[in-house]
Amino acid sequence: MRDRTRHSYEQRILRVLTHIQQHLDGPLELDALAGLACFSPYHFHRVFTGMIGEGLMEHVRRLRLERAAQRLKQSRRAIADIALEAGYGSHEAFTRAFRERFGAAPSAFRRRHAPLPVPDGRAVHYTPDQVIRFSPKRSSRSMSVAIRTIRPQRVAFVRHVGPYDAVGEAWERLMARAAPMGLLGESCQFIGVCYDDPEITPPERIRYDACIAVSGPIRPRRDLGVQVIAGGDYAVTTHFGPYQRLGRTYARLCGPWAARSGRELRAAPSFEVYLNSPEGTEPGDLLTDIYLPLMPAPGTE
Amino acid sequence: MKLDLYKEHAAEYKAVKKPIFVNAAPAQYLAVDGQGEPGGECFEQCVGALYAMAFTIKMTLKAKGQDYAVSKLEALWYPPDGGADFETAPKSEWRWKLMIRTPDFVGKQDLREAVKALQRRGKNANAGQVTLEKLHEGECVQMLHVGPYEQLCETITAMLAFAEANQRRQHGLHHEVYLSDPRRVPPERLKTLLRQPVRKA
Incomplete structure (x- = not known):
């Protein structure tokens, strides 16, 4: 079973990689690519990052640059046209990105008699013949993941719309409302629900809910809402350290771990449970449980 | 700041x-008295009640514009009865006062409001045992x-x-x-x- 899921995750990602190569000039939208791979858009970007080692858009940008390098060497097309095909509106932006990747400006690169740089073995590279070599990233360290079945959890929450590194403002609003309501009681749980991929959604439109688990009845008021986090099976792992590095743990969980797990991801957002407070805790000592929703195990439905 | x-x-x-x-x-502290092994049931309940009160008061005051950091957990340890020392007295008989240092501007009224808010939600039976003490x-x-x-x-x-x-x-x-x-x-x-x-x- 496990081998079969891993195989299936790899096949699905390969389908996406092939589609990307064939449609480098297209819009390549997240939802469409996720659909192609039969992954929920909530998790697809993380599965992709986990298995390929770079974000989806980063991957597309890199492939477009590699194709541009090939066209510079193998055609006589104007650099401005090649820049446009690579998705760059201005010559300057293209030159900057190109130099960063290949160490030379496009014109110098074209004149130089050096061959195209040899791609390293692991990453997926642009190939004009559409034969894609793909070896999914393996996790070097083992990852401790538990599968937990949780009941639906009612939460009081405040919605943050904006960059992830500014979610603190939502927590301030939530705390200011929750404290006089007596919600900061014993063993209260602080939960963050993330809906968007920061690589794809513009920072000012990223949605995040700062939540406190509640038990008794509670009425929504002003910016304080009430919602239910779905029950069911979740893969749970603990992230150790600063919140800025949560993405890496998500990538390992959604990529290498999920592919080996024998389980399918469920179309619901992941959430985070904060085990200690960023106030008065060194960033390196922060503990966060990540909950990744799973479909019921085969044969249990 | x-x-x-x-x-x-x-x-x-x-x-x-x-x-x-x-x-x-x-110095002023939020404090709660108890007896028993550190990490035992009574101890953990008291820690929970103390933190619930500390954060409820802090966040309520912060929303009113008076912000401060919640300090670390502290404890006073009473000498065991009958002249025994901590080495020989059974842990179940250890008596302690758990405390969190709190700014002087926190008053009895803040405490009463926090207890009321927490008890309205239930599950915070011990909040009422937390007191405000000077040391x-x-x-x-x-x-x-x-x-x-x-x-x-x-x-x-x-x-x-x-x-x-x-x-x-x-x-x-x-x-x-x-x-x-x-x-x-x-x-x-x-x-x-x-x-x-x-x-x-």
Whole structure:
């Protein structure tokens, strides 16, 4: 079973990689690519990052640059046209990105008699013949993941719309409302629900809910809402350290771990449970449980 | 800049691995009394109640524009009955006062409102046992203990020897400030600040 899921995750990602190569000039939208791979858009970007080692858009940008390098060497097309095909509106932006990747400006690169740089073995590279070599990233360290079945959890929450590194403002609003309501009681749980991929959604439109688990009845008021986090099976792992590095743990969980797990991801957002407070805790000592929703195990439905 | 009582009173929280004298000015604490093994049921309930009150009061006041950091957990330890010491008295008979240092502008009314809010939600039966207390320790011997709580007695012995060599005797309860979170720091790296009020012998 496990081998079969891993195989299936790899096949699905390969389908996406092939589609990307064939449609480098297209819009390549997240939802469409996720659909192609039969992954929920909530998790697809993380599965992709986990298995390929770079974000989806980063991957597309890199492939477009590699194709541009090939066209510079193998055609006589104007650099401005090649820049446009690579998705760059201005010559300057293209030159900057190109130099960063290949160490030379496009014109110098074209004149130089050096061959195209040899791609390293692991990453997926642009190939004009559409034969894609793909070896999914393996996790070097083992990852401790538990599968937990949780009941639906009612939460009081405040919605943050904006960059992830500014979610603190939502927590301030939530705390200011929750404290006089007596919600900061014993063993209260602080939960963050993330809906968007920061690589794809513009920072000012990223949605995040700062939540406190509640038990008794509670009425929504002003910016304080009430919602239910779905029950069911979740893969749970603990992230150790600063919140800025949560993405890496998500990538390992959604990529290498999920592919080996024998389980399918469920179309619901992941959430985070904060085990200690960023106030008065060194960033390196922060503990966060990540909950990744799973479909019921085969044969249990 | 929000108020951090430990930084505000940095001299009182000087933490070095040898005994020193410090002078602890009057301070206000949220406090709750209990008895039993540290980490046991009663202890954990009291910790929960104390933190629930500390954060409810802090967040309520912050929303009103008075921000401060919630300080670390501290505890006073009462000498066991009948002259026994901590080594020989069963842990179930240990009596303690758990405390969190709190700014002077926190008042009884803030406490009452927090208890009311927490009890309205239920599940916070112990919130009402948390009180507001003043403590003036004055001259103290203080020393940083690094390591498991089980080895605290070695540090205490060094502190008492230092007091005696300086013609001081114990005057008040043994006081501990838990600088590390035992849930995530391994025992050998746990930092605990030990304080013993003293007077001239």
